[in-house]
Amino acid sequence: MSASRADRSPTRQRVLSGMQPSGLLHLGNLLGALENWKALQDQYECFFFVADWHALSTNYADTSRVREYTREMLMDWLAAGIDPRRATVFVQSRVPEHAILHLLLSMVIPVPWLERVPTYKEKQEELSERDLTTYGFLGYPVLQAADILIYKADYVPVGKDQLPHLELTREIARRFNSLYRPVFPEPKEHLTQYPKVLGTDGRKMSKSYGNTINLADPEPVVRQKLKTMVTDPARVRRTDPGNPDICPVYDFHKIFSPTQVIQRINRECRTAEIGCIDCKKLSADAMVERLQPIWSARARLNANPAQVEQIIEDGSHRASEVARRTLEEVKQAMKI
Ligand code: SF4
Numbered sequence: 224m225s226a227s228r229a230d231r232s233p234t235r236q237r238v239l240s241g242m243q244p245s246g247l248l249h250l251g252n253l254l255g256a257l258e259n260w261k262a263l264q265d266q267y268e269c270f271f272f273v274a275d276w277h278a279l280s281t282n283y284a285d286t287s288r289v290r291e292y293t294r295e296m297l298m299d300w301l302a303a304g305i306d307p308r309r310a311t312v313f314v315q316s317r318v319p320e321h322a323i324l325h326l327l328l329s330m331v332i333p334v335p336w337l338e339r340v341p342t343y344k345e346k347q348e349e350l351s352e353r354d355l356t357t358y359g360f361l362g363y364p365v366l367q368a369a370d371i372l373i374y375k376a377d378y379v380p381v382g383k384d385q386l387p388h389l390e391l392t393r394e395i396a397r398r399f400n401s402l403y404r405p406v407f408p409e410p411k412e413h414l415t416q417y418p419k420v421l422g423t424d425g426r427k428m429s430k431s432y433g434n435t436i437n438l439a440d441p442e443p444v445v446r447q448k449l450k451t452m453v454t455d456p457a458r459v460r461r462t463d464p465g466n467p468d469i470c471p472v473y474d475f476h477k478i479f480s481p482t483q484v485i486q487r488i489n490r491e492c493r494t495a496e497i498g499c500i501d502c503k504k505l506s507a508d509a510m511v512e513r514l515q516p517i518w519s520a521r522a523r524l525n526a527n528p529a530q531v532e533q534i535i536e537d538g539s540h541r542a543s544e545v546a547r548r549t550l551e552e553v554k555q556a557m558k559i
Contacts, residue, residue: 372396372410
């Protein structure tokens, strides 16, 4: 007997993905996750959610901005092209079935399974100033499994580093299915090649490094951030030839600029025909052109908070309907 596949699109397989609301989204998020989601929403039945409960697992002591970040993140998604008519876009805490399934799964998951998750110890060391000996933090992967399994997702977009988490979700599904009866299909990875996006200091773009260019940054801020961006460190004087291959500004050119500009920088940087100031200006021009439609869409959403609330409400309602049906099956399987 295999897990039930009723209650789903007959033609499209289902994808589930979420993000924690931990601040403004930046170019790394746009070029990594959001561009990928935009492509997925045309091919799959997609569920995209703001994982606000997950944010509590490490930020439980300061919850003052979770709501604000949830809303901001959702506006970033919509402005970037996530379409609530094609994908179900919702907020985790508006679908309480996630929490109920988390509770039920936590009854059957051995604690050592959770303690051996690599990120459990790593994150505790990384955030050593916080007390992460909590039950919620240990149980984070169970909540993640509940998020995926309650929609019987076929695929979860992941990078290679997240594969162990998905494997744990499959183990949890197998354990449940063998203890009771097959309810959950085992989700597969949808491996995603994320482009490496560097921040203004040349390290990986990350909120924790304070080197981001945010989707919500206005044009003057974007231009200023590019002006102060690090370049090839060996190019000290205007007359020194540079090496674009080790310059993060050139990486932005490769992402945002037209081919002829990329070729020109590649040539003129090496011969010192172009200076870094002019090169950065060209890069800022291309980036601004790409971000302009996102800024316009975001401004429209900002001016219409009722529309944003309605999108959250509709998406969460749609997600709830699916989640409720799965939970019914779970309860029947567990005879409760
Ligand atoms: S000219 Fe452009 S690519 Fe070359 S070092 Fe300067 S900023 Fe980097």
